[in-house]
Amino acid sequence: MENKNFEEMGDSHQMTSLETPLRSDAFKKSDEEKIKAIQQHFSKIMEELGLDLTDDSLKGTPYRVAKMYVKELFMGLNPANKPKLSVFDNKYDYNKMLVESDITFNSSCEHHFLPIVGKAHVGYVSSGKVIGLSKINRVVDYYAKRPQVQERMSLQIFNELKEVLDTDNVIVVVEAEHLCVSSRGINDKTSKTTTIEYAGVFKDANTRNDFFKLMNPK
Ligand SMILES: Nc1nc2c(ncn2[C@@H]2O[C@H](COP(=O)(O)OP(=O)(O)OP(=O)(O)O)[C@@H](O)[C@H]2O)c(=O)[nH]1
Numbered sequence: 001m002e003n004k005n006f007e008e009m010g011d012s013h014q015m016t017s018l019e020t021p022l023r024s025d026a027f028k029k030s031d032e033e034k035i036k037a038i039q040q041h042f043s044k045i046m047e048e049l050g051l052d053l054t055d056d057s058l059k060g061t062p063y064r065v066a067k068m069y070v071k072e073l074f075m076g077l078n079p080a081n082k083p084k085l086s087v088f089d090n091k092y093d094y095n096k097m098l099v100e101s102d103i104t105f106n107s108s109c110e111h112h113f114l115p116i117v118g119k120a121h122v123g124y125v126s127s128g129k130v131i132g133l134s135k136i137n138r139v140v141d142y143y144a145k146r147p148q149v150q151e152r153m154s155l156q157i158f159n160e161l162k163e164v165l166d167t168d169n170v171i172v173v174v175e176a177e178h179l180c181v182s183s184r185g186i187n188d189k190t191s192k193t194t195t196i197e198y199a200g201v202f203k204d205a206n207t208r209n210d211f212f213k214l215m216n217p218k
């Protein structure tokens with residue numbers, strides 16, 4: 001993928017701390033070439049672990065893992081997979097808050113390559129544009145499908161929505177369980193991680209509280 005396309009798709013190629021660190025040759029190989037190479041590397045990992053790759057059940061695993069990485073878990077690394085985000089004019093002049101809550105996502109921790117599972121909650125107040133609801137979920141899914149840290153994922157979603165909606169009036173809350181915390185290491189099954197970013201009208205504490213009530217109406 002050339003830088004031009006990368007830029008057009010809104011995920012600027014300039015290296016800032018907000019971007020997923022990518023090599024400059026990240027898109028030189030096709031998906032199929034990547035799957036083939038990862039398959040070979042993963043076979044080696046399995047062999048080093050002492051596994052017998054002639055076993056019926058294991059022999060397809062290197063290919064399965066490689067395909068899963070490229071086409072599923074890490075598909076959001078490739079800007080070609082960025083969802084088309086339809087926005088419309090706010091003809092009906094709905095000028096209060098819209099809240100899309102409990103957006104489930106599956107991501108992967110970039111430190112351990114273990115799952116991060118959680119929910120994102122998004123609110124915005126239109127400055128003239130509205131977005132198709134499912135596109136909010138698709139933005140979350142796209143940025144989740146990368147090796148991630150939760151802070152960066154939250155900010156990437158926030159920035160994308162601000163840009164596409166052409167407004168500062170956006171708030172993003174992400175709540176997640178990190179399997180690297182719950183299923184290994186410290187093995188804490190109950191802690192969760194919450195991140196929040198907001199701008200525009202959500203700088204006002206009352207507006208934020210309205211969002212929290214709508215996000216969690218119990
Ligand atoms: N800030 C942040 N940290 C994360 C996230 N996901 C995982 N981590 C942490 O990244 C850290 C990596 O620490 P290291 O000491 O290098 O790794 P480790 O030896 O496996 O650490 P333990 O998990 O404590 O066993 C751990 O504390 C993880 O909990 C995330 O989304 N955000």
Ligand SMILES: [Zn+2]
Nearest residue numbers: 109111112180
């Ligand atoms: Zn981790």
